[in-house]
Amino acid sequence: MTTTTTTTTTPHQRLATDGRSRERNPRSVIFLVALWLSLFIALLTLLTLIVSTFIDGAGRLDSRLFTEFPSSRPQQAGARPAILGSLWVIGTTAVLAIPLGIAAAVHLEEFADRHSRFNRFVEVNIQNLAAIPSIIYGMLAVGFLGLLGVANKNIVIGGAVALALLILPVVIISTREALRAVPRELRQGSLALGATGLQTTWRITLPAAIPGISTGTILALSRALGEAAPLLLLGALVFVSFDPNGLLSGFTTMPIQIFGWTNNPQAEFRELAAAASLLLVGILLAMNALAIVIRNRYQRRW
């Protein structure tokens, strides 16, 4: 404060007023342009993709898509079993992966001894698991079902196991982050009242972490929703003419249906594929929007 007053009364050097900012030197400009271009290319690609899909598919985005079964006659074909199959598989995936992932994260974050070698090893490997290609999880599920002696592996529970394994590391990581964001003072406040560690976790820490956990989980599920590779490995069918009706039922999902249709030479099927893609993108956008809404709505000040 004292320096400011001295500078104004006895100026050593006037501030330059020629309007040339140091931000404008050539290197900064090149760098900024490069940043801007990268963003532009990414956005342009996305936009082209969506617009061209829209142009191709908008005509077939009608009620038949939701109500009809696949058919060799494109006018009568729909994605009904694929939509139901996706719901079944994602629902089962959620039931498998969410409790398991949250429980694992709670253990690691709240109870495990951070310094033990074993726990550090587990931690590193969860990070690694999150980076493993999805098809490997398909192979794992195939092997797992094979061990159990399941012959027809293209069943809802099989696909759900593969996808649950796929998103488990993501659920664990995002839950841990959400738990870590809960201030320690809250836990201490609870413990200082004579609550046990378990009570503190159930009644204070987990409820406070719910927004973070749900956004992370929704994003993980939306990733699972778009996956085709592990399911193809399980032998998912592209032509299913019945509604899936249970965990052991055969199924197909939307990405697989789209894959099947795009392989068809008839142009009408490509149109159908585009329409189904639009639906899938719409669902994914809706899920991501939900995640954002939850995050904003429940954002707490501590």
Next chain:
Amino acid sequence: MNPTDRTLEPSVKEAPAHAAPTTAPSARWREERVTKDAPTPVLECVDVDVRYGGFVAVRDVSLPFGHNEITALIGPSGCGKSTILRSLNRMNDLVDGARVDGKVQYWGQDIYGPGVDPIEVRRRIGMVFQKPNPFPKSIYDNVAYGPRVTGMDVDSMDDLVEQTLRRAALWDEVKDKLKQSAYGLSGGQQQRLCIARTIAVEPDVILMDEPCSALDPIATLRIEELMVELRDRYTIVIVTHNMQQAARIADRTAFFTADVDETSGDRTGVLVEFDLTSKIFENPSDSRTEDYITGRFG
């Protein structure tokens, strides 16, 4: 204020009206309610050392906390006041690498003894923190939390919540918004809510670590009044940097300082003097105490 004053008096964040007392505020001296005799200890440290890893944070502390008295812990920053306070209800168990040696006796029983459950210790010896930390729940649920988790036998939770809030001098301000979030309260109200939450489980002892340092002078005075009221039912230990506060409310005061090890440079907290508050502020026996309370430290 010269620089030494500042390191000595880390309560710059506190209300200026309370900061940097230079003399004992004897004009506002409250009536003496305890005698020179040693207190009847509810809680007593016997030769307590606390270590963090290899670092000895406090050494050889022996200190009784008298029944229905307010004991203030004062001393420069880093001398181990919070460390001692946390060792009184085993909150130090939660700190990685913390170790307590010696005994902390609660009605004669060592709370670090074999088989003693820290959960039960904390139920009897409650704690209020420096920064108000209400739970992200309603005001009602904040107060009811302790009785619920400890499985207290309660006839009517509504009555218990009301009584508790009345005792914490908060009822009139919150009675119409019990179901609203505790975060809607002011900082001072939040801190009184935290005190209410603590007394809801009927502890014997309440530990407070700089409970007013985040509050303005008015809110501070309300909490001080509250502590004086609560003293009839509870034994209170308070850490404070505000010496006028200690002088106003504490029956006895313990002054800590940090001894610097010549070779390693480690600063280890030691208890310098423990006595009636009036004695500490008017006629301390140790020159270090006198230097500290008069603002000359060195």
